[in-house]
Amino acid sequence: MHERGMLIVLSGPSGVGKGTVRQAMLQDDFRDFQYSVSMTTRKPRPGEKDGIDYYFRTKEQFEQEIADGQMLEYAKYVDNYYGTPLKYVNQTLDAGRDVLLEIEVKGAMQVRAKCPDGVFIFLTPPDLVALKHRLVGRGTDDIATINKRIQQAAQEIKMMENYDYAVVNDEVPLAVKRIERIIESEHLRVPRVIDKYRNMVN
Ligand SMILES: Nc1ncnc2c1ncn2[C@@H]1O[C@H](COP(=O)(O)OP(=O)(O)OP(=O)(O)O)[C@@H](O)[C@H]1O
Numbered sequence: 648m649h650e651r652g653m654l655i656v657l658s659g660p661s662g663v664g665k666g667t668v669r670q671a672m673l674q675d676d677f678r679d680f681q682y683s684v685s686m687t688t689r690k691p692r693p694g695e696k697d698g699i700d701y702y703f704r705t706k707e708q709f710e711q712e713i714a715d716g717q718m719l720e721y722a723k724y725v726d727n728y729y730g731t732p733l734k735y736v737n738q739t740l741d742a743g744r745d746v747l748l749e750i751e752v753k754g755a756m757q758v759r760a761k762c763p764d765g766v767f768i769f770l771t772p773p774d775l776v777a778l779k780h781r782l783v784g785r786g787t788d789d790i791a792t793i794n795k796r797i798q799q800a801a802q803e804i805k806m807m808e809n810y811d812y813a814v815v816n817d818e819v820p821l822a823v824k825r826i827e828r829i830i831e832s833e834h835l836r837v838p839r840v841i842d843k844y845r846n847m848v849n
């Protein structure tokens with residue numbers, strides 16, 4: 648029997664660099680993990696592909712998924728729904744593989760209530776000026792949307808106290824190493840590994 652995979656929840660304000668850090672972790676020579684592709688009612692940005700960046704759905708389709716109990720969590724964020732399909736997460740954890748969710752704070756708190764043994768990491772910018780520069784520099788949102796996201800960011804940062812770890816994304820390689828160290832340590836926590844050692848004494 649293999650150990651169940653670990654659920655890793657990475658939150659942090661829009662534009663802090665969650666996606667950038669995740670891509671860098673996937674390229675690093677690090678323990679294997681699977682990224683859970685979210686569902687959203689937001690329109691695809693240029694270059695975004697359905698099933699890779701998100702499952703892009705209409706509001707009606709998304710609400711049907713909620714009604715059918717298919718979502719692990721979901722939230723409204725700046726006028727759109729975002730959520731995590733339940734089936735992929737369960738199947739992947741059952742197969743013994745770690746799963747990474749990249750989600751905003753309201754959804755993360757729903758996951759915390761359902762999966763208290765998950766690892767909850769909050770990625771923070773060095774400051775809000777740097778965050779705005781990143782959102783502007785990414786070039787994916789108009790200024791009105793960027794301002795809404797910055798306002799939301801201040802609220803989200805207040806929620807940091809509900810997480811297990813705070814990681815500053817000042818430089819991507821440093822943030823990557825910090826998160827990797829957290830994941831490695833979490834894998835050694837006694838409740839996760841105790842079953843492996845029981846045979847030694849029984
Ligand atoms: N440490 C960093 N220093 C400077 N720029 C960064 C850093 N990390 C990421 N960026 C840049 O900031 C922008 C936003 O990054 P990214 O899209 O990864 O954020 P995100 O948190 O995933 O956003 P969202 O939640 O909106 O999907 C990108 O242009 C990225 O290149």
Ligand SMILES: Nc1nc2c(ncn2[C@@H]2O[C@H](COP(=O)(O)O)[C@@H](O)[C@H]2O)c(=O)[nH]1
Nearest residue numbers: 661685721722724729730731749750751754
């Ligand atoms: N609660 C959830 N939040 C999610 C999910 N997938 C992404 N997100 C968060 O939404 C905002 C905006 O994302 P963007 O792609 O429009 O920039 C950002 O904070 C994401 O982390 C999800 O499944 N559930």
